[in-house]
Amino acid sequence: SGAMRAHSGYGSDGAARDFGTVGRVRRSTWWWAWACIGVLTTCRGPLAAGEIPVVRPEQVGMRADLPQTVGSIMNELIERKKLAGGVVIIARHGKIAHWASYGRMDVEADKPMRKDAIFRIYSMTKAIVTAAALQLYDAGKLDLDAPVARYLPELKGVRVWDSGETRPPKTTLTVRDLMRHTSGFSYGRTGVDQIDRAFRRAKLLDRDVDLAEFTRRLADVPLLFDPGTDWKYGVSIDVLGRVVEVVSGQPLDVYLRKRIFEPLDMRDTAFFVPDEKLDRFTVNYRRTLRGGLTPLDRPETSRYRRKPKFLSGGGGLVSTARDYLRFLLAISQGGVLEGRRILKAETVRLMTTNQLPERVGWIKFGKQVREGVGFGLGFSVRVKPSRWDPDARIGEYGWGGAASTHYWVSPRDDLIVVTLEQVMPFSFATEFALKKPIYQAIVDGGTDASEK
Secondary structure, three states: HHHHHEEOEEEEOOOOOOOOOOHHHOOOOHHHHHHHOOHHHHHHHOOOOOOOOOOOHHHOOOOOOOOOOOOHHHHHHOOOOOEEEEEEEEEEEEEEEEEEEEEEOOOOEEOOOOOOEEEOHHHHHHHHHHHHHHHHHHHHOOOOEHHHHHHHHHHOOOEEEOOOOEEOOOOOHHHHHHHHOOOOOOOOOOHHHHHHHHHHOOOOOOOOHHHHHHHHHEEEEEEOOOOOOOOOOHHHHHHHHHHHHHHHOOHHHHHHHHHOOOOOOOOOOOOOOOOHHHHHHHOEEEOOOOOOEEEHHHHHHHHHHHOOOOOOOOOOOOHHHHHHHHHHHHHHOOOOOOEEEOOOHHHHHHOOOOOOOOOOOOOEEEOOOOOOOOOOOEEEEOOOOOOOOOOOOOEEEEEOOOOOEEEEEEEHHHHEEEEOOOOEEEOOHHHHHHHHHHOOEEEOOOOOOOHO
């Protein structure tokens, strides 16, 4: 329906409008207005300085009907109430081939989604905080193979659950274990009653507890296994956030702002939403048992309106599609964006290649083993084909967030995709629906970004 059309740089019929590059810009009033709104900056020319160029898909080797293809899929998901709305941004060869919003950011108020909408990105926070820690590694201030207890002495006595009792770990809990989720820390949903009860008693994810107190409380929760011997998703990156604070001597939010957000011009990424940006903050929804959507967190009453004490490195940030694309572009370009380097190229390779020991195998959630998927220092990494996410490309890296947000990067195709949504619990619906058609839209065979 017309109400569900993409609010983008494309016409209501889905056709691309001719504003792709400076040489092809139609300098009409409507285009100028779009540019000022769409790139959210003071316009100093057809493509404002510092913004990622927006081009037509065919200019970067993709099918011209990419906008219609993506729009059709997104609108169907919205009409089936799988989503309330969303934003999709697709970049190739360092340029934006598609950027559009769909559906509603507030269904009850009939408020259309906008391209600069601010979303709760939850676990998409993890890669950013891992990159922050790796900056300290690049500076020679952090040893990846050092015991975590060197930086956080309160975790020196952490114990492992084993056959009904706890014991000292047989292996050392290292910083590297935190980054690749081989630490043994969990989210308190292990199926081991004693660990899960200890996690709940500690009230670890309390927004009114700072990271120093968080790690002190965590010391009383047993590890699920000896560090480095298995993979378990959990609070490891929250611990890593505290390591960043201790090593840098700065609160996590200050460090991220100074060392990542400002250098990369990620202007809407933070641990809370200030009043002047509240109008761009989406409603968060929960799926109902009858297949509908009901509001879970509204902007006007949201806890995100104030800065939390708990600066969660594992899931605390809000962001926009534009901002997160800028972060991923820096990663895909070997740690640099627009001349500003945030990481060494060799360090980026640690993030984007599988770092799991062979005995750990593939990543897993309960009984679900994601065959062929390993984990780098910050991202999941596709190592070989399998029935899990069969449309993924070898070498593809990415992750997602609890409100069904997704991102993936394919180095062989020089392709980045970010999809932001606002529905819990987590669903792969958008990623699985879009991935194959987006890859099929590539018509020039792809380019290995590492050879550029």
